[in-house]
Amino acid sequence: MHATSLSARFAPPSVPLRYLLALAAIALLAPLHLNLGMTHWAPAQWSLSPPAKGSFDALEFGLSVLPRLVMALLVGAALGLSGSVLQQLTQNRLASPMTLGAAAGAWLGLTATALFAPALAATHGHWAALGGALGAVGLALLIAGRNGASGLPFILAGMALNLLLGAIATAILLVHTKQSRGLFLWGAGDLGQIDWHWVQWLWPKLLVGLVLIALAPRPLTLLQLGGAGARARGLSLFPVMLALFLACLWLTSVAITAVGLIGFIGLITPNLARLCGARTARDELLFSALLGALLLLGADAITLALNRWFSALIPSGAAAALIGAPALLWLSRRQLGAEDRQSLTLPPGAESLNRQRLAWLLLVGAAVTMLTLLLQRAPDGWQLGWPSTVLWSLRWPRLLAAVAAGSGLAVAGMMLQRLLRNPLASPDILGLTAGATLAVVAAVMLFGAGMMQQVAPVAAFGGSLLVLGLLMLFGRRHRYSPGIMVLVGVSLTALLNTALQIGLTRGESDALALLGWLAGSTYRIEAGEAVMLSLAVAALVALSLLFHRALTLVSIGDGVAVSRGLDVPRARLALLLLVSLLCAVVTSVLGPVAFLGLLAPHMAALLGARRVLPQLWLAALLGGWLMLVSDWLGRSALYPLEVPVGLVASILCGLYFLYLLIRQRLA
Template sequence: MQAVITLLLPASWRGWRYPLLLCGLLGLLSLHLWLDGGLHPAAQWAQLWQAPVDFSGLQFHYAALPRAAMALLVGAALGLSGSVLQQLTGNRLVSPMTLGLSAGAWLGVVLASIFLPGVLALHPAWPALGGAMLALGLVLLLAGPQGLNGLPLVLGGMAVNLLLGALATALVLLHDQYARNLFVWGAGDLAQIDWQWTLWLLPRLSPALLLLWLAPRPLSLLVLGLAAARGRGVAISTILLLLLAALWLSAVSVAAVGLIGFIGLVAPNLASLLGARQPRAQLAASALLGALCLLGSDCLALAFSQWAGDSLPSGAVTALLGAPALLWLARRNLRPAQQAAAPPSVVAGQRRWGRGGWLLAVSLLLLLTLLSVCLSPMPAGGQLRWVLGWPEALLWSLRWPRSLVALSAGAGLAMAGVLLQRLLRNPLASPDLLGLSAGGSLALLLAASWLGQPLLQGGPLLVLAGTLLVLGLLLWLGRRQGYAPGMMALSGIALAALLDALLQAVLAKGTADSFAVLGWLAGSSYRVSGAQALWLSLAVLLLGMLALAAQRVLALLSTGDGVAQGRGLVLERARLGLLLLVALLTAVVTAVLGPVAFLGLLAPHIAALLGARRPVAQLLLAAMLGAMLLLLADWLGRVLIYPRQLPLGMLASVLCGAYFIVLLCWQRLRRGGGR
C-alpha cells in the first residue's frame, strides 16, 4: 500500500495529508452507515462478518452498505472525470455539470426510457453516453478551440444545458406514463435496496484504472500546449480516448444514480489546493476527494431526512454545497480580464435595418396576430378541418388573453435579453443564465409545497419576491468585482444550478401534482385571465419605455469599461440599474406565464444579425421578434397535437434553443473555429 501511495502521490501528500484524508474517509463511512443503518461502529464491525438475522441486519447489508459503496464509487468516478476534463482543457471551471454532459446523459436516459425501454433495461450506460457525447460536441462547437480555457466554454455549456434540459422536460410531459419513475432519478438519489446497481457499476468503472496508468504522460505534455504535445508524440487519438473515458465515467454514473452535480468540479480543485501537482497525483487525489465529498454530502442528506421526516435527494445537497464552491473557484482561477468580460461568440450582421425592414416586421407581427386568433382546427364529422374566420364570443374570450400574453411576454423577455447581453457584452447571456427565472419559479413552488396553498395563488408577488431575492444575491456577490460581467454570469450559473437542484428535490417527492408543476414550469398560458393579460402588457410597456430611455448607457457600455468611464458613466450604478430592470421584466413575465428559456437569448441575436446595431433599434426589433416567436409558439402549441395542447414556453424553448445552437455552430464552422 505504501508503494502505491509513493507512486501516485507527490511528496507533499506523503506526510500527514493522506493519512488524515484516509481517516476522514473511514470516519465518514462509519457515520454514513450509522445514519442509514442505525448501528454504532462496534455493531457495524460485528454485523459485517455475520449473516443478517433480523431487520437491522438486513437494513445494514442490503441498504446501508450498498448506498455507501455507491457513494464511494460514483464520487470517485465523477472526481476522476472532472480531473481529466480540467487537465485536457486547462480550465479549472470545467466539469461534467458545467459542460452540460450530465444534462446530455440525462436526456439520453429519458429518450431511452420512452422509446427504447428494452435497451435502457439491458444497457443503461449507452443512452447516457450518447447524450453526453452530443452535449460535448455542441459545447466544443460553441466555444471553439480558443475558448477552452476561459468563460466561453462554461457559458456554452450552460446554453447546451438549458436546451437539453428543456428537451428532456418536454419529453417527460408528453409521455408521462413512461417517465413517471424518472423524477427521483433526475434529482440524483443514492438510495439502494440491494447490490444490483453497485455490482453493475463496479466493472464499468475499469477505465478509471486505465486513466491512472495511461493518462499521466499525455496530460503532462498537454500542459505545454497541443502543438508541443503533438510534436512530442501525443496523437489526437490519445486525447480523444482520454476524453471518451471521462465521458464514460460521467455517463455510467448518471445511469446508475441520476444527476449529481459539482463533485467533478470541486474534487480536482481541492486536490490542487492540497498539493497535488503532477497529473497522476491529481487523478488519484481527485478520485479520493470525490468519494469523500459525495459520501459527506450523502451524510447530510441522510441527517436531514431523519430530522425532517422526508427524503432529500443527494443531488440537491451537492448543489447546495457546490454552488458556493463554484463562485469561490471562479474568483480564484479567473484573471481580472476574464472576470470583466466574456468574449463574444457571434458577430452582428453586415446589413443595416431600414424602413423597409420595419414595415415588414410590423406586417408580419399583425399577420401572426390575426392568424393566432382566427386560424385553428375544428372537429367536423369525426375529422379535423381548418377554420379561418373571426372566432365566436366564447372562443374570443379564451384566445385574446393568450395572444396578448404571448405578445407581451415575448417582447419583455427579448428586451431583458438585449439589456443583459449589452451589459455582459456576451451574446450567450439571458435571464435564464442569471437564474432570475429559476428564483421566481422556486419561490412559487416552495410556497405551494410547504405552505399547502394552490400553485398560482399569490403568484405575482411570490415570483417577484423570488426574482428580487436572486437579484439581491447576485448584486451582493458581484459588488466586490464592481459587477464585472464575467463574474455576474458565473454567479448566475451557480445560483441557477442550485435553484434547479432544489426544484428537482421538490419534484422528486413524486406527488400527483408533479406533472401540474412541470406544466407550469414549461411556460403555460392555459389559465391566463384577461385581467392578467392586461396587467402584464401594461407592465412590459412601462418597463420597455425605461429600457429605451437607457439607450445612452447601453451604447457606452458596449464600447468597453474604459471608454464608458471616460465619458462620465458610473459603471457600478449603470450596471445596478440595468440589472434591476432586467429582474423586473423577468419577474412580471414569469409571474403570469412561467419560465421561458432561450427566447431572451435568441431574439436579440436575430435582431443583431438583421443589422439592428444601435440600442434603440435592437431593443425595438428584438421586442417585435420575441413577440412573434412566442405568439407562433402559442399557436403551434394549440394546433400541433389538437385537441391536446403543448405549453408555449416549452415549445418556444425547444425551437428557439435548437435554432440558436445550430446557428452558432454553423457560424463557428464557417469562420474556421470548428477545426
C-alpha cells in the first residue's frame, strides 16, 4: 500500500480543524502529564488546579513538574521542525537527526567535552554538540554522495555512523565511570528538571526555529522542483542548503545539550504531518513542530506512568523509542518506493585468493598473533616476552574466548549475507544480537545472575530466533531487499534496546552484574567457559561447511537452487537456525559485539575469497584475529584501565567499514 492509497482511505481534516485537534490534544494531555509528575498525588487526588501555596507539592510543581512539561513541548517542537526541514531538503522521508547520525555525533561531541573540558561544556557545550552533529552528517553525505542523499544510502550511512559514534561515546563513558555516571542517564534522554535553568537556557536558542518557519518555505518549495529547477528560478542552491542544514542541526544540538538523546520524534512528525494533509512547505513545518510537541509530551507521560509502575527512573528517550521504532517499521514497509531500495556495495577486490596472497596473509596473521601474546604493558612500561605463569593462566581463557567469538560472528555474518543476498547483513545490524541480548537479560532478571551460565545460551537462541522470524515476516513484502532488511533490523534493534533499558531499571544488583557483559567483555571469562565456547563455535562452523553447496546455490538465486534439486525452504531454514545458534552461543558468553559480523566477510571477499568455502574459513580467521587485536588494545591502550573487547572491536571494525564506504564513493 502506497501513500496515495493511504490518502484515499484516510481523508485528512481541513487545515484549521487539524491545528485545533492537535492543540486540543495537547490541552488534554498537559493536565495528565502534570498529575503524573507529582510524587505524592494518588489518582483520586488528581486535579486540574495546582497545589496549595507553601506546601511541598507546590514546590515540586513549580520547580520540577511544570518545567518538565514546558521542556517536553520545547524539545518536541524543535525536533519535529528539524526533522521536517531535513526531509524537505533531502526529499527523503526517512531523514531525521537520528537516522543521519547527527544525534549520535552531537552526543559524542558533548560527552567528550563534558569529560575532558567540563568548564567549556558548562558554558559552550552546545557548540561541541553542533560540531559533532556537523561532522556526522558531513561523513554521511560523503559516503552517500550527492545523488544518494534522497535515497537509502544516506540513511544507511547515518545508521552506521550512529552505531559507531555510539560505541565510541560508550567506550569513553566506561573508561571514565566515576565522572560519567550522570551522563549515562542523560545519554538515554532525560526530561527531568529541578528548576527553570534549562528552560531559560533553551528557549532563546530555539528562536532560530521561528526564523526557519518564516524564511525556509520558499527555498524548500523551489527545491521540490529539483536542483536545476530551483537554480533556474534564482535560488543559490549551496548557500541556502548549507544555511538550512546548519539551522536544523543547531536545533538538534541545543535540544540534545539540554535533555540528551531523544530519537524518532524528528522522523515521525513530518510523515504524520503529510499523512494529516500538510501539503505546503510552511504548513508542514508548522504542523510538524506542533506534532513534535504533542508526541514528546505523550511519550513523557508514558515515561512518568512507567516510573510510577516500576518505581524506577526510566529515561524519556526509551518511551519515545517505544513509539518511534514501530513507526520506522511501518514507514520502511509502507512508504518506500522502488528508488529507495538501493543497496550499498563495497569496492571490488581481488578475483581469487592465490597462494602468494594467502602466504602473506598467514605470515602477517602469525606476526600479529605473536605480537599480542608477547608485547604487553606493565606498571614499569612496555615489556616484550612470554607472560608469567600466573598471568598466562588468567589471560589464555580470554584470548581463546575472543578468537572463538570473532570466528563465530564472522561466519554468522557471512552466511547471513549469502542467504539474504544482502551485503549489509550482519547479526548486529539485523537485530539478532539485540534479540539475544534482551532474552539473556530477561532470563537473568527472572532466574538471577547465578543461573546465567545455565539459562543464557537457551535464552539467547530463542531471542535471536524470534528476531529472525520477524525479519523474514517484515521483509517478505519487498522480497528481502537489502535496504529494507537493514531498516527493519535497525528498527527492531531500537525497540529491543528500549525494552532492555526498561528491563535494566528493574534489575537492581542483577543489572549491575550485567553491565560488563553488555559491553562485550572478556576479562571475567573463566577457563571452562572459554573452552565450551570454542568447542561450540568449532562444531557449528564445521557444520556450516557441510552446507556449503546449499549456501552457494541459495546465494545465486532460488530459481537456480530449485533447478539443481535443492529444497530451498528447508535449506534456508536450516542455515538460518545455524546462524541463530552461532549468534546465541557467542552473545550468551561474550555479550553484544557490533560490526565484526559485517566486516570480516567483506575483508575475506576483498582479499579474493569469492566462493563460499574460501570466504567462510578466511572470514573465520579474520574475525578471530580482529578480536585478538581488540583484546590486546583493550587491555594495553589505557593501562591500567581496560576497555571491553566488544567496544574496541566495534570501533575498529566500524572505522574500517566507513573507510571502505568512503573509498567506494571517492572511486
